[in-house]
Amino acid sequence: MTHEAITMVEAVNLALAHEMEHDENVVILGEDVGTNGGVFRATAGLKDRFGNRRVMDTPLAEAMIGGLTVGMASQGLKPVAEIQFMGFIFPALEHIICHAARLRNRTRGRLTCPMVLRAPFGGGIHAPEHHSESTETLLAHIPGLRVVIPSSPARAYGLLLSAIRDPDPVIFLEPKRIYRASKQPVPDNGAALPLDTCFTLREGSDITLVSWGAMVKETLEAAEQLAEEGISCEVIDVATISPLDMDTILASVAKTGRCAIVHEASRNLGVGAEITANLCEKALMDLQAPPVRITGYDTVMPYYRLENHFMPNTADIKDAVRQTLEFV
Amino acid sequence: MTHEAITMVEAVNLALAHEMEHDENVVILGEDVGTNGGVFRATAGLKDRFGNRRVMDTPLAEAMIGGLTVGMASQGLKPVAEIQFMGFIFPALEHIICHAARLRNRTRGRLTCPMVLRAPFGGGIHAPEHHSESTETLLAHIPGLRVVIPSSPARAYGLLLSAIRDPDPVIFLEPKRIYRASKQPVPDNGAALPLDTCFTLREGSDITLVSWGAMVKETLEAAEQLAEEGISCEVIDVATISPLDMDTILASVAKTGRCAIVHEASRNLGVGAEITANLCEKALMDLQAPPVRITGYDTVMPYYRLENHFMPNTADIKDAVRQTLEFV
Amino acid sequence: MDTVYEGDIRYRQYLSAQGKATAELPAWAKDPEWLTLCYRNMVLARALDSKAIALQRTGQLGTYASLLGSEAVDVPAGLLMRPEDVLIPYYRNHACQMLRGMPMEEILLYWGGDERGNASAQQRQDFPNCVPIATQSMHACGVATAIKMRNEKRVAVTFCGDGATSKGDFLEGLNVAGAWQLPVVFVVNNNQWAISVPRALQNGAPTLAQKAIGAGIRGEQVDGNDVIAVREAFELALERARDGKGPSLIEAISYRLSDHTTADDATRYRDNEELKKAWELEPVKRLRTFLHSQGWWDETQETAWQEEVNTMVQTATERYLATPAQPIESIFDHLFAELPKQLHEQRDWAMVKAMKGGTHHDS
Amino acid sequence: MDTVYEGDIRYRQYLSAQGKATAELPAWAKDPEWLTLCYRNMVLARALDSKAIALQRTGQLGTYASLLGSEAVDVPAGLLMRPEDVLIPYYRNHACQMLRGMPMEEILLYWGGDERGNASAQQRQDFPNCVPIATQSMHACGVATAIKMRNEKRVAVTFCGDGATSKGDFLEGLNVAGAWQLPVVFVVNNNQWAISVPRALQNGAPTLAQKAIGAGIRGEQVDGNDVIAVREAFELALERARDGKGPSLIEAISYRLSDHTTADDATRYRDNEELKKAWELEPVKRLRTFLHSQGWWDETQETAWQEEVNTMVQTATERYLATPAQPIESIFDHLFAELPKQLHEQRDWAMVKAMKGGTHHDS
Numbered sequence A, B: 001m002t003h004e005a006i007t008m009v010e011a012v013n014l015a016l017a018h019e020m021e022h023d024e025n026v027v028i029l030g031e032d033v034g035t036n037g038g039v040f041r042a043t044a045g046l047k048d049r050f051g052n053r054r055v056m057d058t059p060l061a062e063a064m065i066g067g068l069t070v071g072m073a074s075q076g077l078k079p080v081a082e083i084q085f086m087g088f089i090f091p092a093l094e095h096i097i098c099h100a101a102r103l104r105n106r107t108r109g110r111l112t113c114p115m116v117l118r119a120p121f122g123g124g125i126h127a128p129e130h131h132s133e134s135t136e137t138l139l140a141h142i143p144g145l146r147v148v149i150p151s152s153p154a155r156a157y158g159l160l161l162s163a164i165r166d167p168d169p170v171i172f173l174e175p176k177r178i179y180r181a182s183k184q185p186v187p188d189n190g191a192a193l194p195l196d197t198c199f200t201l202r203e204g205s206d207i208t209l210v211s212w213g214a215m216v217k218e219t220l221e222a223a224e225q226l227a228e229e230g231i232s233c234e235v236i237d238v239a240t241i242s243p244l245d246m247d248t249i250l251a252s253v254a255k256t257g258r259c260a261i262v263h264e265a266s267r268n269l270g271v272g273a274e275i276t277a278n279l280c281e282k283a284l285m286d287l288q289a290p291p292v293r294i295t296g297y298d299t300v301m302p303y304y305r306l307e308n309h310f311m312p313n314t315a316d317i318k319d320a321v322r323q324t325l326e327f328v
Numbered sequence C, D: 001m002d003t004v005y006e007g008d009i010r011y012r013q014y015l016s017a018q019g020k021a022t023a024e025l026p027a028w029a030k031d032p033e034w035l036t037l038c039y040r041n042m043v044l045a046r047a048l049d050s051k052a053i054a055l056q057r058t059g060q061l062g063t064y065a066s067l068l069g070s071e072a073v074d075v076p077a078g079l080l081m082r083p084e085d086v087l088i089p090y091y092r093n094h095a096c097q098m099l100r101g102m103p104m105e106e107i108l109l110y111w112g113g114d115e116r117g118n119a120s121a122q123q124r125q126d127f128p129n130c131v132p133i134a135t136q137s138m139h140a141c142g143v144a145t146a147i148k149m150r151n152e153k154r155v156a157v158t159f160c161g162d163g164a165t166s167k168g169d170f171l172e173g174l175n176v177a178g179a180w181q182l183p184v185v186f187v188v189n190n191n192q193w194a195i196s197v198p199r200a201l202q203n204g205a206p207t208l209a210q211k212a213i214g215a216g217i218r219g220e221q222v223d224g225n226d227v228i229a230v231r232e233a234f235e236l237a238l239e240r241a242r243d244g245k246g247p248s249l250i251e252a253i254s255y256r257l258s259d260h261t262t263a264d265d266a267t268r269y270r271d272n273e274e275l276k277k278a279w280e281l282e283p284v285k286r287l288r289t290f291l292h293s294q295g296w297w298d299e300t301q302e303t304a305w306q307e308e309v310n311t312m313v314q315t316a317t318e319r320y321l322a323t324p325a326q327p328i329e330s331i332f333d334h335l336f337a338e339l340p341k342q343l344h345e346q347r348d349w350a351m352v353k354a355m356k357g358g359t360h361h362d363s
C-alpha cells in the first residue's frame, strides 16, 4: 500500500491496477493502451503486469471500441475502454447511447452492461484540434448512463473504483489539464467513493461555488483569494454530473442564498444550465441573487493559441462572485 | 402556386421542390429518398422531377451521409441530407460536430458548409425502438450549428427554405407525430421564415407557455382549454432552438410573470433547462412563480406500448399551469 | 509487379430452384431426419410470420419485419448453434430466435412494443433484436472477444442484411475479427433490397462476401434458398470458429419476398416481375419438392403439420394478446441496477399519473 | 462450387533500397527534370520538418506530426495533382500541401495553433488538415460526388495512415466510391505504425490494398520509398479518375522514421533495430543515389540546394514567428456567416476581458 504522493493520472493507473488485481473480469481496451501505456500513461505497466489478454490494443476505430465493450460487458466482463481523447468519442456514441445505456432496460435486466468508458477531456494543454473540448453534456443528457468527472488524485482513485464496480455503464471523463497538476497521497486501499453525491470541498456562508473537473482548481483558488477579501465561499465538486445530486447543492444554496457555477464547456446547455434550472425551480425563494454561470463561450473551442481566452480563470470567478454579492 | 391545404410532410416536400427548382446547387441525399420518396414521403416525386443526379439514394451508412454532405457543401453545393430517423443520427455526429459545424471557423471562412440535415424525430406513432427519441439537446449544445424544429405546415415550409438558403449548416428536425396531423394552406411563394426568432402563436397575460415541435399542438390545446377557465396563456413556439432567441421569451415573461416549458425530450439537460436557466439569470425579479418544465422522464424512451406515458399531454400541461398560478 | 495477394470467392449450391440436386449431396443430407426437422421449422416460422402480419393489419401488433424468404437462412442456423453459443441477431431472425428457445408469444410481445419480449430466461445470453443497423456486428465481436479470452469453445453468430454491409460497424467488425481471429460467424442475409435500395446501389463489387478479403478472413457465398448449402457453409464456419480457426463471413443470397416491414409498400419501388421470379426460387417449396422427391414427406404429413403449426401459432397469439401491459414504473426499474435517488420523484409522478383520475390513465 | 470472384493485389517497385533499378524504368524516368524537381522538394520538405521539430522543442510550436519517411509518398502527389484538383489531406501531408501552394509559414502557423494556417487563398478548395482519423476519406467522396455531378474533369485526392484503414469512415468511403464510381484517389501512407500500434495489429490481411476488393475498386501496393513507383501508381489513378474510370486505392509502404508526433516517444514501444533497418530504405537517400548514378545530381548541387532550402525555411520561420495572434473576437467572427445576435454579448465580454486590465489580458 503506497502513501506516496501521486498525480491524478497515477491515481487512475493505481485504481485500474487495483481492480484488475482483485477482479479477473476487469479488462482494458483501447488505442495505445498496451505497450505504450496510453498516450497519457494512464495504463502504463498494466500490459506487462496483466498480459495482453487483459490489456488490449485495439485497431483504430472508436465505434468498434464502443461496440466491443458492450459485447464484452454482456458476457460478464468488466471492460474499461479508453477513448484516447474525448474529441474522438463521437463514433462510439451510437453504441453508448443505443446499446450501453439501454441493454439492461431493453432486456428487463436479462443482460447488463457493466462497463467503464474513460476519456481525457478539456483544454489548457496546447493540444491539437479536437483534443481540448468539453462536451460532457452530450453524455450527461442520456438516461441510463452515469457520468463521472474527478478533480483530484484521491477522487480519481475512489471514483474510478466505484465506476468499475458499478453494475451499469459509467462514462469517466478525466480532466487532462490536471493529470499532473498536483500530487496527493492516495492509499491504495480499494476504498471507493460514492457516485451519487457531490463533494463539499470547502464550507462557506456567502455564496456557493459549484464546479467539476479541472475548473475545481480555479474555483478553489478563487475561494481562497476571496476569503482574504472577507468573502466566504462554499465550494462543491459535483463529480458525478449525471445523475446529478442537486440535494447537496440545494442545501448549500439554502444556506448561502447565492450560487456561481463554473465549467469549461460552452454555456448553452452546459451542465450549468440544469443546475441553474433546478435552483430556479426548487430554491427560487432562497436565491438572494440570480445564479451566475462562468463558462466557455458558445463558440468552437479555439485552436490552442487562443484557448486560454475561452477557458474561465480564477479572476473571472472572483469577478462574478463579487458582482453576485453586490446584487440586491 | 398551390393554396390547397397541405400536411407538414407535404410542406417539407414543397419547400424542397421549390429550392431545387430555383437553385441547381440544391441536391438531396439519403437512404430511400429516391424512388421510394423517403419512408415518410418527404422527398416523393423529387427524383422523377429532378433526376437521380440531384436526388441520390445512398448506401446505408450515416457517417458517410454526414461526411459526403460536408464534402459536397465545400464545393458550393447545397446538399439536403436526410437521416431516416433521428435515432440513427449518432454515426453522423462526428461529421456534424467536428466538421460541418467547424469548417468555416477552421478555415476562417475559406471553405463553408451550407448544408441541411433533416431528420424526423419524436414519439407517438407506435414505432419500433430508436424511432421515437427526442435528442435535440445533443445538437443544440454544439456551437456552429443552427437547430430548427417546425410545428406546422406553414412554418415547416418557410423555415426549411431559410435552412436551405442559410450559408451555414442547419439541422432541421421534423416532429413526425404531426407530419400528417393537420392541414393548412401553404402558398408556394418562396417566402422564408426567420431562423433567429421564436414565434408567438397566441397572446396571453397570465403565463407564458414555451414549446416546440409536436408538443406545440398539446400546448395550444391546453391554452385553449385553460382560456375557458379564465386563464390567459401566451404561447411561444421556439422553432429555432439554437441559437436560442431568449428575447421573445423574456419579453413575454416580463409581461406574464410565469412560465411553463413543454418538451418531449428528457428533462435533464433538455432545452428547457437552458430556457429556465436564462429566466433565472435574466428575469429573476419578473418571476412570480418558479418556471415549470413539463417534459419526458429521465429514462430511456419506452418501447411503444408505454410511450404515451412518457410524453407529456394536454392534461399535464393544464395541471402544471394551474399549479404555477396557485404559487404565491 | 509482384503479386502480393490472390483470392477468390466461391458460391455454394446443392439444390436447384426445382428442388433437384445440382451437386453431390453431403452425407448427412441423405438422411431424412435433419432436413424434415428443418422443413417443419421453416413452415412454422412462415406461419408465425403470416400471423404477425395479420395482427399488425388489425392493429394488434406494431410495425413488423417479415421473414418471408429468409427461412432457409435462419432455420439451419437456429438448428445448428449450440445452447452455449450466442446469437446476436438483427431484426429479421425470428426463426432462429424461436429455435434458440424464445417462445413465440415473446417474439410477438417484442413486436407488440414490449421490452419483455427480450427478457425470458430461455434467451440465455442471446442479444435482443438489434435495430440500429450493423451495430450488432460489433457486439458479436465483443462477445467473441470474451469467449476467446476465456478459452471457451463457444461461437458468436451474428446476422445482418445486404444494406448493413455498407455501414462502418459491419466493416470495423470484420476487421477486428480478422485482426484478433475471433470465434465469430457473420451471416449476411442478402435479400437484395435495403428497404427501397437495391443491392447494386449499395456496393460496386460482384459479391458482398469479398468484403471478407480486406479483413483477411474467410468469405463465401451460398444460395440462401437452399438449406443444404446454408447448413454446409454454416457448419463449417461454426466448427472453425469453435476450434479457434477464426471468423467467417457467409453471404446467403435470398430474396425479400415481403415488404421491408409492414410500414413499407414495396410496390412503390420494386418491379412485380422481379418478385414473381423470386417466388420461383423460394426456399420452403424448394425443400418440400426435394423431400417429396426423396419420399421423406407427403401431403398427409403436410396437412397434419400445417394444422399443428396453426394451433401452436394460435396458442402463442392468445398468450401474447392476454399479456397485460407493464406497469409504468417498469420504465424506471430497469434503467439501473438500483434506481438513483434522483429518479424517485419522477417514478412517483409517473405512477400517480397512470392511476385512475391521473392524466395518463389508460393512455 | 463456382468461383464468383477472383482478384489479386500487385506490388510496384522500380528502385531498390540501394537506388538501383529493379525493373524497366518508365520512359519519363529517363529524363532528369521531374526526378530532380521531386528530389529538391523532398529535401525542402525534410528541412521544413526538422525546423518544425526544433521550434516545437524550444516551445515555439505546438504538437507537431513529422513527415520524416513519407517524403516519397507526398511529393509526387503534390507535383502531379492539378491546381483544380482537390487535396483532402490528413495531418501528415505538409509536403503535398506546400507543393499545392500553401506557404511554409502557414504550415507552421497551423501547427502553431492558429486557424489562419488553413485560410490562405493559395489553398483554393483544398481541405485543411484533418485530425479526426479517416473522416477526410468521406469528405473526399463528397467532393468527388460534386465533381462527378457537374461533369468536371477534376480529382479528389485523399490520404490517410495505416491505422485509419480500420475506421468505418475509410471503409464506408471506399464503399461509396465503388458504388458511385467516384473520381477519387485514396492513398494509404502505410508507415507501419499507428502511434504505438503496429500494422499487424490493425488488420489480419497481408495487404491493406485489398480493402479495395470489397468495395469493387482498384487497389495496389507500391513501395512508398520509391518515387518512381509512387508516381506511376498515382498518375494512373489520377488519370483514371479524371477520365471517369473510377476510384483507386494506393497503399504506399513507407516507414515512420520519427516519433508519431512531438508528444510521442517511440522508444517506449518500438525496437531500435527495426528503426535502423527502416533508415536503410529511406526515400531521400535512395533517390539521391539514383540521381547520382545517372549523373543528374552532384555534391555541389546538393550543397547549394541545402543552403537555399535553409534560407527558405528560415525566412518562413521568421514570418511565422512574427505573426501576431488573432484578436479574441476572431473566435466569434467565423462561426457563422453572420454572428447571431445571441452571441454579441459574449463577444463583447471576450473583448473586454482581453483588454488591458481584463481577466484574460495577455493570457
Ligand SMILES: Cc1ncc(C[n+]2csc(CCOP(=O)(O)OP(=O)(O)O)c2C)c(N)n1
Pocket (backbone or CB within 6 Å): B031, B060, B062, B084, B088, C092, C131, C132, C133, C160, C161, C162, C163, C164, C165, C189, C191, C193, C194, C195, C256, C260
Ligand atoms: C443506423 C440505421 N440507419 C437506418 C435505419 C433504418 N432502416 C431500417 S432497416 C433498413 C434497411 C436495411 O436493409 P438490409 O441491411 O438489407 O436488411 P433487410 O431489412 O433487407 O433484411 C434501414 C435503412 C436503421 N434501422 N438503422
Ligand SMILES: Cc1ncc(C[n+]2csc(CCOP(=O)(O)OP(=O)(O)O)c2C)c(N)n1
Pocket (backbone or CB within 6 Å): A031, A060, A062, A084, A088, D092, D131, D132, D133, D160, D161, D162, D163, D164, D165, D189, D191, D193, D194, D195, D256, D260
Ligand atoms: C478518430 C480519432 N481517433 C484517435 C485519434 C488519435 N490519433 C491520432 S493519430 C493516431 C494514429 C494514426 O495512425 P495512422 O492512421 O497509421 O497514421 P500515421 O499517424 O501513422 O501517419 C491516433 C490514434 C484521432 N486523431 N482521431
Ligand SMILES: [Mg+2]
Pocket (backbone or CB within 6 Å): C161, C162, C163, C189, C190, C191, C192, C193, C194, C195, C256
Ligand atoms: Mg436487405
Ligand SMILES: [Mg+2]
Pocket (backbone or CB within 6 Å): D161, D162, D163, D189, D190, D191, D192, D193, D194, D195, D256
Ligand atoms: Mg501509420
